[in-house]
Amino acid sequence: MSALSIKNLWKEYGDQIVLENVSIEIESRAFVALVGPSGCGKSTFLRMLLGQEIQTKGEILLDGEPLPKEPGPDRGVVFQRYSVFPHLTVLGNVMFGKELQASRFAARLFGSARRVVEEEARAMIAAVGLMGSENKYPAQLSGGMQQRLALAQALIMRPKVLLLDEPFGALDPGIRAEIHVLMKKLWHEAPMTVVMVTHDMREAFTLGTRVVAFERPRDRPEEKLRYGATITRDIAIWPPRQAGVPSIFRPDRDGPVSSKGQ
Amino acid sequence: MRWINLHPGNGSRLALALLPFILLVVAYMIGSAERLADNPNDKLLPGFAALGEAISRMAFVADVRTGDYLLWSDTIASLQRLSAGLGIATAIALLLGLVIGILPFARALLSPFVAAIAMVPPLALLPILFIVMGLGEASKIALIVIGVAPIMIRDLALKALELPREMIVKAETLSASSWQIALRVVLPQILPRLITTLRLQLGPAWLFLIAAEAISSDSGLGYRIFLVRRYLSMDVIFPYVLWITLLAVATDILLDRLRIAVFPWSELEKGK
Numbered sequence: 001m002s003a004l005s006i007k008n009l010w011k012e013y014g015d016q017i018v019l020e021n022v023s024i025e026i027e028s029r030a031f032v033a034l035v036g037p038s039g040c041g042k043s044t045f046l047r048m049l050l051g052q053e054i055q056t057k058g059e060i061l062l063d064g065e066p067l068p069k070e071p072g073p074d075r076g077v078v079f080q081r082y083s084v085f086p087h088l089t090v091l092g093n094v095m096f097g098k099e100l101q102a103s104r105f106a107a108r109l110f111g112s113a114r115r116v117v118e119e120e121a122r123a124m125i126a127a128v129g130l131m132g133s134e135n136k137y138p139a140q141l142s143g144g145m146q147q148r149l150a151l152a153q154a155l156i157m158r159p160k161v162l163l164l165d166e167p168f169g170a171l172d173p174g175i176r177a178e179i180h181v182l183m184k185k186l187w188h189e190a191p192m193t194v195v196m197v198t199h200d201m202r203e204a205f206t207l208g209t210r211v212v213a214f215e216r217p218r219d220r221p222e223e224k225l226r227y228g229a230t231i232t233r234d235i236a237i238w239p240p241r242q243a244g245v246p247s248i249f250r251p252d253r254d255g256p257v258s259s260k261g262q
Numbered sequence: 263m264r265w266i267n268l269h270p271g272n273g274s275r276l277a278l279a280l281l282p283f284i285l286l287v288v289a290y291m292i293g294s295a296e297r298l299a300d301n302p303n304d305k306l307l308p309g310f311a312a313l314g315e316a317i318s319r320m321a322f323v324a325d326v327r328t329g330d331y332l333l334w335s336d337t338i339a340s341l342q343r344l345s346a347g348l349g350i351a352t353a354i355a356l357l358l359g360l361v362i363g364i365l366p367f368a369r370a371l372l373s374p375f376v377a378a379i380a381m382v383p384p385l386a387l388l389p390i391l392f393i394v395m396g397l398g399e400a401s402k403i404a405l406i407v408i409g410v411a412p413i414m415i416r417d418l419a420l421k422a423l424e425l426p427r428e429m430i431v432k433a434e435t436l437s438a439s440s441w442q443i444a445l446r447v448v449l450p451q452i453l454p455r456l457i458t459t460l461r462l463q464l465g466p467a468w469l470f471l472i473a474a475e476a477i478s479s480d481s482g483l484g485y486r487i488f489l490v491r492r493y494l495s496m497d498v499i500f501p502y503v504l505w506i507t508l509l510a511v512a513t514d515i516l517l518d519r520l521r522i523a524v525f526p527w528s529e530l531e532k533g534k
């Protein structure tokens with residue numbers, strides 16, 4: 001289970017009110033796409049879910065428990081940039097979380113423990129379609145491959161919630177379409193709730209089970225400082241998509257994808 | 263074609279690189295020949311024969327008083343001081359730079375202090391070091407450490423702070439503790455910079471070494487230069503300066519090769 005419950009959330013920076021009175025219930029295994037104009041606070045909202053920033057007022061509950069005040073392994077993340085570690089190879093990046101978890105002091109694994117993790121990591125690398133690149137460094141990968149790597153690195157930790165901050169915004173349309181197929185497959189297979197910030201409406205409606213729009217209801221220049229953005233639209237996609245369940249309407253597009261690697 | 267788009271080929275690149283060196287040597291030869299024509303006993307710009315003679319005397323003939331080969335014993339004495347000073351400075355810089363870069367509390371405590379210490383002119387401290395630590399090796403090594411460590415600390419702390427916040431947050435979501443982030447995220451990413459900052463500090467380190475040796479020492483490259491200055495022995499001073507430069511340049515190149523060999527990814531990231 002991984003339901004998020006956000007109640008009367010406010011975020012202020014000094015006098016500037018960024019978000020006001022945001023309340024939303026996100027059911028377990030939903031795929032929520034957050035859209036809205038630039039500077040409307042949707043990324044700030046995501047960073048609060050992540051624990052990178054703390055809300056001024058209100059509460060965020062994950063399965064009924066308040067979120068810890070810093071990021072942790074229950075919430076995975078993929079940013080638009082800097083999501084992978086440049087000094088580790090593809091294999092090293094994917095194994096990294098497992099190594100940190102198992103070896104609290106040396107932060108490295110050796111021998112049989114390493115082989116177990118390595119096997120799991122290789123399976124994960126194959127699942128995101130990066131076989132053959134295990135020993136490359138991120139600088140040797142294309143943008144799309146780096147984001148696949150970032151997904152693999154986050155998902156090997158089996159997070160309850162996966163947070164995506166415009167993860168595919170810098171990719172060209174062909175690559176983006178390919179990674180959408182992968183993203184959909186991963187969402188169907190892994191028991192997680194996904195919250196994604198995007199600028200791309202098409203992406204929001206292709207992937208989401210629900211599209212949530214942030215907007216400033218009062219946006220006159222003199223009001224900008226004292227009125228923040230809030231949720232103005234909350235659109236459930238129809239026909240509904242359900243994680244792990246083939247769609248009866250468009251199984252080829254919305255159902256779980258069986259083919260490996262793509 | 264615009265000048266900014268014209269690139270030299272391999273051959274012309276080598277020729278261009280050598281040109282300033284050749285010009286310098288030619289200018290020296292002309293100056294030396296002119297002065298020697300005026301006065302065959304001129305000591306300021308000795309000819310190549312005199313330089314060669316001085317080099318073989320310093321490098322290949324044992325000193326009558328001590329039985330040492332002076333160039334080599336001076337080199338060993340200087341390099342020992344230099345490596346001790348740079349080694350200590352590097353260790354301090356790595357530790358403090360990392361801590362200042364990662365921990366906000368350590369940053370609040372140490373950053374202003376290091377910034378202030380970095381502004382103290384190290385040579386002004388040399389008399390204090392001689393008085394407190396005596397005239398032996400310790401004060402010379404301490405001068406090098408005081409001279410280069412604060413700048414290396416600041417450089418590494420800045421590099422650690424420059425790491426994208428996203429990367430640190432990502433490590434947190436992979437369950438990393440502060441210790442693990444220091445050990446496996448920040449440390450490996452500032453190590454290439456450590457080598458680079460060490461390369462940049464080679465010049466200042468030699469400066470402080472020679473200054474300390476000039477004032478109080480009985481061996482070392484700086485000591486020898488300032489000793490023979492009394493006899494206007496330019497035939498010894500020129501080869502010594504050249505030798506110091508060669509040592510520094512070779513260290514610089516070797517350190518960069520070391521960085522590329524040990525951290526291949528740092529070279530890949532460069533173009534970004």
